[in-house]
Amino acid sequence: MVPGRRAEAQDLGVHLWTALHGQLVLWRTLPSSAAGNEAILIELEESLLRRLLPVPEVPSPAE
Known part of the structure; x- marks a missing residue:
């Protein structure tokens, strides 16, 4: 496991x-x-996942 990623995985x-x-x-x-x-059921599942899962961070373009 990559150091520092354990907390994120948990x-x-x-x-x-x-x-x-x-x-x-x-x-x-x-x-x-x-x-x-x-x-x-699919609609409920997708709605629940959108509310619970963190939004992935998009890296900002290098300036």
């Missing part, structure tokens, strides 16, 4: 675990008609 792991847990909770609490609709 943070990402926490975000992913939280996203998976949130997805499971949403799936378990949805009405059966929505839980069987793949389009709704």
Whole structure:
């Protein structure tokens, strides 16, 4: 592992675990008609991941 990246990897792991847990909770609490609709599940998953995962930093161009 690259030195200094361990904390970043742990943070990402926490975000992913939280996203998976949130997805499971949403799936378990949805009405059966929505839980069987793949389009709704995909939309919920993408929305959850956008909220939980950090936005990747874009390196600024060298001036």
